[in-house]
Every structure is written in structure tokens, then in C-alpha cells.
Amino acid sequence: MSKACNGADLTNCDRGAHLQRAAIQPFGFLLTVSADWRIVRASANLEQFLGVGCEQVLRQPLSGIIMSRTLHSIRNRLTVIRGPVMIERLSGIAFAEGGPIFDVALHCIEGGIVIEAEPSQREGQGGSTLSMAAMMARIDQAQTLEAFFRESARQARGITGFDRVMVYRFDDEGSGEIVAEAARSGIGSLLGLHFPATDIAAEERAFYARNLFRITADVDAAPVPVVPELDAHGRAIDLSLSLLRVAPSAHIDHLKDLGVGASFSVPIVVDGRLWGLFACHHYAARLLPVERRLTAELFAQMFASRLQTRECRLALEFETGARKVVERLLAAVADNIGLPDDPALLAEVLAGAVPADGIGVWIDGRTALSGLAPSQQQFSALIDTLNRKVSGHVFATDRVAELWPEAELNGDVAGLMGISTSQPPRDYIVFFRQEMLRTVHWAGGSPGPAEHDADSHALTFHKSFQAWSDLMRGRSLPFSAAQRHVAETIGVALQAISRLTG
Structure with missing residues (x-):
């Protein structure tokens, strides 16, 4: 395999926008095809999954590496894509007769189609142990907004199995607050901590608002370049909708500082705005099966719908209270x-x-x-x-x-x-x-897990909280x-x- 396929300059990949990073995570592979169904880009690990090198397939018809019925399925699925941010999926398909089974995600970019695939992980017991209806019933029973957040974090942890699941809320200026969490014992609590907007930059928040989730299966995994890095017009590939995309190096460094081995984040979008995230941390490498990712996506969407209903109800109650104040005022004037x-x-x-x-x-x-x-x-x-x-x-x-x-x-x-x-x-x-600082309380005391690099973890969170505190003075x-x-x-x-x- 040539030098182009074995490596690429990833040292300046972020360039302030991770969608410019021409690299993916190694648990899957990526192909980009043109409108005439020729392969114009491929990830450097293609041979590991399909037995053919990336340079061998570039500029070749996609039909050369995908059997006809699978290619027909892909073509059919693409016909239902509407709009520039829609992703379609195919589960349990083979690229070659008798070959390994993959889960596939498809989306369109300017001038082409992106095909991503990863080995299928079929779970014997299916997804989460509770049906979606049962999970919604659990959170609907919460009497207060705080209890609603808390129960939702528990349900999300049941879906993902991650060590810690947080409900992370943004304010109008992009600063964040952990309003609920569910975590395994012995790793401390981060509930109530606040973080400055710079922890998740505006560009990242805009990215979350248009994407279904972000997954980092292993913070120590080496990124796999997508080649060629630039097309004939000098443009980098747009990976903003890629499910395999590599997180910005600054984010990876942040996770490592926390002692986190894997992360999974699902956006919470309420009335078209990014309200917050379900942010999941695991203290070892963890690749969440596709089934559970889909369940988590659906749960986040249902949560957002319930949250919007609750917020509208609270606003109505507040308005009703205001009218009562005015009525009380008028009555007092009458007397x-x-x-x-x-x-x-x-x-x-x-x-x-x-x-x-x-x-x-x-x-x-x-x-x-x-x-x-x-x-x-x-x-x-x-x-x-x-x-x-x-x-x-x-x-x-x-x-x-x-x-x-x-x-x-x-x-x-x-x-x-x-x-x-x-x-x-x-x-x-x-x-x-x-x-504001006088109203902030740490529900779990000083953060920092008792295991896995506790000092580094606590120090990092204290540093972010201190940065937020300095801004809030x-x-x-x-x-x-x-x-x-x-x-x-x-x-x-x-x-x-x-x-x-x-």
C-alpha cells in the first residue's frame, strides 16, 4: 500500500473546524462515490474490511467491490433521502457473497454520496431491557423538572451502559451545566457543575444541532485517513454528517485528561434549538452497538418532545401566576x-x-x-x-x-x-x-472519581468550573x-x- 494510503498529515486537521479533518475512527470504513457511481475517496483501512486496498479502488466503479443486490439496496435507500442532512441506514448487509455482515449509513454531500460501514454487532437480547413506551412512562411520572432530568439520565444509562450519563444544558450564551447524572458507584458526582462556552465552542454546538450523535469508541485509537485528502478542486471532504468522523484533537485531549476512554453524545434539540446533550462517558474503550445508538437517538428525540411540553406548561403556569398578581394588584387598589x-x-x-x-x-x-x-x-x-x-x-x-x-x-x-x-x-x-455564583451548589460534593486517575479528572473539572466562575463574577x-x-x-x-x- 502506498504512502498516501498508509498515512496523512493529521497534525493540523482541526483548523478550527473538525469537518475538515479527513480522517475516521478505525472501527469502520468509508467510501465516497461520484454521481456516476465511481469511487472517488476511500479510507486507508479498506483492505482490513474488504480485502482490497484503497488505491486499487479509486476511480473504479463501485460495482467492482459490491455485489449487485447490495448495490441495488443502496441505490433504493438513497431514493428516500430528502434534504442535505438526512442519513439513511441499512442493517446486516454483505458487500460480497459469503462475506462479513455490515451495518451501513448513507448520506449525500456536494457532488457525491458517502457510504460508511462497520461490522454488525447483533445483540442476543436486542437493545435496552425496557421498551420505549416503558421508558417514557418512567420519565412522565416525574413530578418536577429536576426529577424529570434525573430519571431521563437513568434511562439513558440503561440504554448505553456507559459509566456516567449526564444531562448537559446550554444557556443562551453557550455555557453548560450538568443538571442531572446517572453514574456507577465509586466515580464521584459532577452534578451541578458549570462550564464555560469555550468548553464546547459555538461551531461544535452548531454541529451538534444538525447531527444525530457523536461517538468516540476509543480515545487512544489512531485516526484513519481518508484519501485523497483533497479532491481535484482542492476541497477537503465534508465529514460533518459522518458517523465515523474523528472528534477534534482538543476534544480527544479533554477526554484523556478526564480519564475517559470512550464517549457518546446525543443532542437534545427543542423547538429547533440545541437545548443540550446526553453526554455519556466510559472509563475504558467502548463501541456502542448500532441498535443501542438508534435507541438512544429515539429516546433523545422523545425526551426533547416531553421537555418542550413541560417548558410550555411551566411558562403557562408562570403567566397564570403573573395574571393573578395583576388581579391581586387591581383588587388591592379597589380596596x-x-x-x-x-x-x-x-x-x-x-x-x-x-x-x-x-x-x-x-x-x-x-x-x-x-x-x-x-x-x-x-x-x-x-x-x-x-x-x-x-x-x-x-x-x-x-x-x-x-x-x-x-x-x-x-x-x-x-x-x-x-x-x-x-x-x-x-x-x-x-x-x-x-x-450567580452564590446560587450554585455542588450536589455531589467535590468532583473526582475514586478510581481511574482521580486526581487528573478532578483537576480538569475544577479547572473548567473555575474558568466558568471567573466569567460569572x-x-x-x-x-x-x-x-x-x-x-x-x-x-x-x-x-x-x-x-x-x-
Whole structure:
């Protein structure tokens, strides 16, 4: 076999985008064929699986290495592909009469078709021990969102058999949080840890949103080059939909630092956005059978559907609660027409309308402050700043010190949401939130497994958590869109009351 087939320069493969890495994992092989069904690319390990070298098949018809009925099956399956991100599969097929049995995945790229194959792993007992309906019933029984996440992690671990399965949630800026986990005993807990957006870059998150899963069967396995690396036009192969693709070297190094031998990640896509991942770690090499990968994909999709339903229900409950606050406010005004001019009573009525650590009310220079709040002098300066710099009914920020360093609020106040109660703005209700780091708790204590390179594992997670902590200094939990909508409703109601009673 030539030098081209035996190796390739993989030292600069990432180039900031792993889809440019012309290499696959060694547990399968890859072929790319042109529109006229000639082989234009092949993985360097082709001979190991089909008994023919990659250079021998390049520019040859695919029919030369695949028997006719298998080629017919592939052609038929390709006819159902719709759109650029669809993958079709064939299970238990042979490329040659009497040859080994493979599971095959097919997808289209610009100017060609990618065929990936790996030896079939038929499990005697099939996939997971529970039916999908039973698994869904288990998670549907969860009363709270936390219990829903926790039970889902348990079910995902039952499907995959990995040592640790985490439900990993992204925030609006791409930072991540482990909101649930299921792990074998003796490896510690990572529940509640947060990680900066740089741990999974925006490019990687976009990749997850359009792909079914990412699998790394063995972090120590040498990548297998796909040759030629560049086509006649100087383009690298697009492996963004490849099931055998090699993860970026930085990600592999990260897994090694954690003592992880294999990983499997399935995206959780809610309403078209990447909500998070089922992230699975194993502390030895592990190749998940295709059956179980498909089950995990389906479970993630069903989980996402259930999650969307729960989030909609929670938003509706929150909106209903907001309407009750407004109704309570109107009733209180009916009983006491002077309420809108009484900061203390107004603060009492509105406490709890929006999740916050403190509240402040300013009405024509008179104030009421409760809970976590700035001093009277600081609050007065803040109202001046709001009147000078804010337009509209509602303003919210999770980093007030960064936005308005001149506000000089006390260090405990990191975020605020101000609601204008008069027109033009001069009177405000302000909800305050403390620094996010004060609300973070490690459910499992200090992370780090008792076995397999515990010190390295703990150090790596602490390093990521510290990086996130450094980014979060002086920032609060952000106010959600639903919470801002509630604030708008309160502001409009108070302005209407002000006009009626004025």
C-alpha cells in the first residue's frame, strides 16, 4: 500500500473546524462515490474490511467491490433521502457473497454520496431491557423538572451502559451545566457543575444541532485517513454528517485528561434549538452497538418532545401566576385607592411576581426596599441612571456593574429588572438578583472519581468550573423572556391604574 494510503498529515486537521479533518475512527470504513457511481475517496483501512486496498479502488466503479443486490439496496435507500442532512441506514448487509455482515449509513454531500460501514454487532437480547413506551412512562411520572432530568439520565444509562450519563444544558450564551447524572458507584458526582462556552465552542454546538450523535469508541485509537485528502478542486471532504468522523484533537485531549476512554453524545434539540446533550462517558474503550445508538437517538428525540411540553406548561403556569398578581394588584387598589402611591404596600403586593432576591419601589422620590437591595443612596442614583439611559417599559440586565459601573451598587447585587410605572418613565419597580455564583451548589460534593486517575479528572473539572466562575463574577441568573413579559404586564397595569387614579 502506498504512502498516501498508509498515512496523512493529521497534525493540523482541526483548523478550527473538525469537518475538515479527513480522517475516521478505525472501527469502520468509508467510501465516497461520484454521481456516476465511481469511487472517488476511500479510507486507508479498506483492505482490513474488504480485502482490497484503497488505491486499487479509486476511480473504479463501485460495482467492482459490491455485489449487485447490495448495490441495488443502496441505490433504493438513497431514493428516500430528502434534504442535505438526512442519513439513511441499512442493517446486516454483505458487500460480497459469503462475506462479513455490515451495518451501513448513507448520506449525500456536494457532488457525491458517502457510504460508511462497520461490522454488525447483533445483540442476543436486542437493545435496552425496557421498551420505549416503558421508558417514557418512567420519565412522565416525574413530578418536577429536576426529577424529570434525573430519571431521563437513568434511562439513558440503561440504554448505553456507559459509566456516567449526564444531562448537559446550554444557556443562551453557550455555557453548560450538568443538571442531572446517572453514574456507577465509586466515580464521584459532577452534578451541578458549570462550564464555560469555550468548553464546547459555538461551531461544535452548531454541529451538534444538525447531527444525530457523536461517538468516540476509543480515545487512544489512531485516526484513519481518508484519501485523497483533497479532491481535484482542492476541497477537503465534508465529514460533518459522518458517523465515523474523528472528534477534534482538543476534544480527544479533554477526554484523556478526564480519564475517559470512550464517549457518546446525543443532542437534545427543542423547538429547533440545541437545548443540550446526553453526554455519556466510559472509563475504558467502548463501541456502542448500532441498535443501542438508534435507541438512544429515539429516546433523545422523545425526551426533547416531553421537555418542550413541560417548558410550555411551566411558562403557562408562570403567566397564570403573573395574571393573578395583576388581579391581586387591581383588587388591592379597589380596596385602597392610595396603593399605587405607597411604595411599601406596592412592594409587598408584588413580591414574588418575578423570581428575585430583593425588590425596590420608587414613587416620586419615596422608596421601599426589601430583601437583597442597594442602599437608599445607591437606589436613588440607580433610578437617575434608569431615567437617563432606558426607554420602554422594562429593562433587564444580568451584569449591572459591567453595564453601569457608575451605579456603584453593593457587591451582592449583580442583576436587576426595572419596570417603569409612569409615563414618561420616572417611577420604577426594580427586582434585584444576587451574583450567580452564590446560587450554585455542588450536589455531589467535590468532583473526582475514586478510581481511574482521580486526581487528573478532578483537576480538569475544577479547572473548567473555575474558568466558568471567573466569567460569572458579578453576573446574576438572567431574566427570562417569560419573566420580562410578566414585567411588561405589571408595568402596563400600573400605568393604567396611575391614569385612572391620577
